[in-house]
Amino acid sequence: MNNSLAFNHDTLPQKVMFGYGKSSAFLKQEVERRGSAKVMVIAGEREMSIAHKVASEIEVAIWHDEVVMHVPIEVAERARAVATDNEIDLLVCVGGGSTIGLAKAIAMTTALPIVAIPTTYAGSEATNVWGLTEAARKTTGVDLKVLPETVIYDSELTMSLPVEMSVASGLNGLAHCIDSLWGPNADPINAALAAEGIRALNQGLPKIVANPHSIEGRDEALYGAYLAAVSFASAGSGLHHKICHTLGGTFNLPHAQTHATVLPYVLAFNAGDAPEAERRAAAAFxxxxxxxxxxxxxxxxxxxxxxxxxxxxxxxxxxxxxxxLEKVPANNPRPVTRENLSRLLEAALNGEDPAVLSAVLSN
Known part of the structure; x- marks a missing residue:
């Protein structure tokens, strides 16, 4: 029997700039390198003051602050019109997953380049995955046009993120790692990235809780979130994300908190049928x-x-x-049925012990 290693792996083309307190200088470098003349900065109202600080060394043509969770299609269409009407040549997004998601929605129809500057650990900045919500249904897809060409990581920008939100966002990042271990295109490279992402987030998040202004903790969490997103972009969306996209798009549940809540239940659901992935995650923890x-x-x-x-x-x-059930990946380690998925959601609804759930589902 031939036991040689065989797999296909896609590596996405993206520049990453990482440094505490360096976001303004990095952004200036990128705008000058590109020769961009009409920059549209996208940031929600709560992040707009951060955006003004980050963009203080460049000329900005448009400041856009209509950012809505789960990117409703009508919000995306208005933002696309703003970009087109003002002949924008570069999108700069400063914020979390919703802000970056809006920039992606614009890029999907305009092919405009994106410089993403995340202020959370959501990881959208490192993926070519887009998401839009229409008529209470969230649709996701993959398109290289939406991949930010440059990502600027500056943990100084995350210092104001409340601890509770930092935790939820970081666990959202961790969900990318776990899903990457059994995603549709899982392979040894993204598994290695996911494992290092787990290790970094596992180290960084407790440091943030102990000291919200810990540069080391914030740096580790950003580093882990990036690795998580890169592994996820390659491996593809697994069961966890299909569940959470449903809960967000159909029931308008908050994105990060939903991911943070559901994750242990999906891990308990799949772990027994994915021993190699389970061992790798355990070792990372x-x-x-x-x-x-x-x-x-x-x-x-x-x-x-x-x-x-x-x-x-x-x-x-x-x-x-x-x-x-319409979206469950065919390669999910454990067969998904109406009965066991209902049980999983019931357990997550009520906050039951995931270990008990795992035992029940294995019977």
Whole structure:
């Protein structure tokens, strides 16, 4: 038998600039290198003051602040019109996943280049994945046009992110790592990136909780979030993201908190049928099992515990199952049925012990 290693791996073309307090200088370098004359800066109202600081050394043609979670199609269309009407030649987005998602929506139809400057650990900046919501349904896809050409990481910009949101956002990043271990295009390279992402986030998030102004903790979390996103962009969207996109797009649940809450349940659901992925994740956490490592981290950072805290109700489970079942990847380690997916969502709704869920599902 031939036991040689064989796989196909896609590496996305992207420049990464990383340094505390260097975002303004980095952005100036990028604008000058490109010769951009009409820059559109996108930032939500809460991030606009950060955006003004970051863009203080460049000329800005348009400041755009209509940013909405899950990127409703009508919001995207208005932003596209602004970019087109003002003959914009560079998009600069400063913020989290919703802000970067809006820039991607513009780039999808205009092919404008993006410089992304994240202020959270969502990871959208390092992927070619877009998402739009229309009529209470979130649709995602892959298009190289939406991949930011340059990403600028500056942990100084994350210092004002509240600890609670930092935790949820960081666990969202960790979800990219876990999903990458069994995504549709999982391979040894993105698995290695995911494992290092787990290690970095596992180290960084507790430091942020202990000291919200820890440069070391913030740097580790940004580094881990980047690795998580790169691995996810290559491996593709797994079961966890299909569930969370349904909960966000159909029920308007908050993005980061939903990912943070659902993650241990999907890990418990799949781990028994993906032993190699489980062992790799456990080793990255430094624990006997991956679930033990994740739960230890969640306890240390006081992670979100139940979907009911964010407005999800038992009456929504049936619809969530219907929508999710249409999107489940064919290669998911454990076969997904209406019954076991309903049970998973019920457990996440009520904050049950994921280990108990794993035992139930294996019977």
């Amino acid at each position: 430094g624990t006997d099992t991956a679930l033990e490592g994740l739960q230890r981290l969640r306890l240390a950072v006081n992670a979100p515990k139940r979907l009911s805290d964010y407005g999800f109700e038992a009456s929504g489970i049936a619809e969530a199952v219907d929508v999710t």
